[in-house]
Amino acid sequence: MSYNILAINPGSTSTKIALYKEETKVFEKSITHTAKELEGFDEVLDQFEFRKNVIKSVINEENIDVKALSAIVGRGGMLPNMKAGGYVVNKDMLDTFKEGLASPHASNLGALIAHDLAEPLGIPAYIYDAVTSDELQEIAKITGLPEIRKQSICHVLNMRAVSRKIADKYGKKYEDMDILAAHLGGGISLSVHHQGRIIDCIRDDEGPFAPERSGSIPMLYMVDMCYSGEYTKKDMIKKLRGNGGLKAYLGTQDLRDVQAMIDDGNKQAELLFEAQAYQISKAVCTLSAVLSGKYDCIILTGGMAYSKSLMEKISERVGFIAPVEVVPGEFEMEALAMGARRILKGQEEAKEYVHP
Numbered sequence: 346m347s348y349n350i351l352a353i354n355p356g357s358t359s360t361k362i363a364l365y366k367e368e369t370k371v372f373e374k375s376i377t378h379t380a381k382e383l384e385g386f387d388e389v390l391d392q393f394e395f396r397k398n399v400i401k402s403v404i405n406e407e408n409i410d411v412k413a414l415s416a417i418v419g420r421g422g423m424l425p426n427m428k429a430g431g432y433v434v435n436k437d438m439l440d441t442f443k444e445g446l447a448s449p450h451a452s453n454l455g456a457l458i459a460h461d462l463a464e465p466l467g468i469p470a471y472i473y474d475a476v477t478s479d480e481l482q483e484i485a486k487i488t489g490l491p492e493i494r495k496q497s498i499c500h501v502l503n504m505r506a507v508s509r510k511i512a513d514k515y516g517k518k519y520e521d522m523d524i525l526a527a528h529l530g531g532g533i534s535l536s537v538h539h540q541g542r543i544i545d546c547i548r549d550d551e552g553p554f555a556p557e558r559s560g561s562i563p564m565l566y567m568v569d570m571c572y573s574g575e576y577t578k579k580d581m582i583k584k585l586r587g588n589g590g591l592k593a594y595l596g597t598q599d600l601r602d603v604q605a606m607i608d609d610g611n612k613q614a615e616l617l618f619e620a621q622a623y624q625i626s627k628a629v630c631t632l633s634a635v636l637s638g639k640y641d642c643i644i645l646t647g648g649m650a651y652s653k654s655l656m657e658k659i660s661e662r663v664g665f666i667a668p669v670e671v672v673p674g675e676f677e678m679e680a681l682a683m684g685a686r687r688i689l690k691g692q693e694e695a696k697e698y699v700h701p
């Protein structure tokens with residue numbers, strides 16, 4: 346039996362769509378959404394019809410025979426109570442989104458749209474390796490306040506996909522490797538993979554600043570800003586995700602622009618580039634303690650991993666821990682489709698989501 350899988354990935358500034366026939370990508374398209382296009386939507390879930398129509402247009406343009414689809418898989422969002430791997434999009438999951446129990450994130454639309462498109466076709470809708478998949482060991486969940494338990498949030502989908510690729514390269518099973526991975530995209534997160542499980546992570550709000558995110562800030566400054574009366578909660582969250590990091594300093598979240606600024610002699614851009622490498626390296630070193638420095642490798646992935654100079658600066662600082670593997674870009678569409686394929690082939694069981 347051959348499987349045709351449609352993968353959809355709603356991101357903060359784009360919607361990606363891909364069709365896989367078995368392991369082969371038939372096409373992939375990324376539709377960029379301008380800030381102006383999205384500014385009319387108050388909440389992420391308000392973008393449902395807009396994003397769905399974008400996907401439907403691509404389906405029409407690419408002449409996809411939807412009747413031949415075996416399943417639709419969406420990127421999993423900020424749902425509570427998730428483990429890594431695949432889930433069937435069920436009623437409990439849809440209710441959880443509709444009741445606003447998932448923090449806002451564009452990927453929340455993945456499940457909703459996948460379900461809406463799959464239901465009339467009588468095929469399953471899945472999500473895979475959701476952002477909030479949480480398999481942290483107990484000790485990693487402790488914070489300094491008893492009322493706050495750390496919840497895992499990281500680029501699970503890409504970091505697990507790249508880790509599997511590196512395991513292949515090493516001729517080993519992913520489940521037999523100890524890997525420290527850093528996803529360096531518009532947002533940055535890092536994770537420790539031990540026996541196929543992410544047992545600790547550095548979330549995007551507790552680590553390095555990123556092209557469009559503030560990363561961690563000494564907390565007393567944040568408390569002062571929150572209570573200054575100048576900012577709403579929404580403003581503050583936008584500083585954390587969307588308007589922080591390189592963008593806040595230099596007006597661009599594109600590392601290539603920053604590199605061009607440096608070439609033009611911009612000293613602030615140079616300092617920020619150094620600081621970006623410095624903070625990422627410190628985060629890698631922090632996580633290195635989780636497995637007492639014993640890692641098969643460190644993986645640097647995501648869009649920023651295309652920057653040779655950034656990779657050299659980080660490798661110089663962290664290479665003493667383990668070999669550094671640079672895997673530029675992201676493999677999220679492939680990871681979604683291959684996850685769904687494993688489920689369809691019976692190699693992996695899709696979990697049933699339970700309302701929290």
Ligand SMILES: Nc1ncnc2c1ncn2[C@@H]1O[C@H](COP(=O)(O)OP(=O)(O)OP(=O)(O)O)[C@@H](O)[C@H]1O
Pocket residue numbers: 356529530531532533556598599600601602647648649650651652674675
């Ligand atoms: N060839 C390149 N050289 C240097 N930097 C690059 C290159 N290509 C992309 N980047 C940088 O990578 C960053 C975006 O990475 P990526 O595309 O992985 O992020 P995203 O998908 O928007 O967000 P996220 O990965 O957080 O979901 C940007 O700063 C971009 O400028």
Ligand SMILES: CCCC(=O)O
Pocket residue numbers: 476498499500532533534548549
């Ligand atoms: C760190 C959460 C994942 C994302 O921002 O895409």
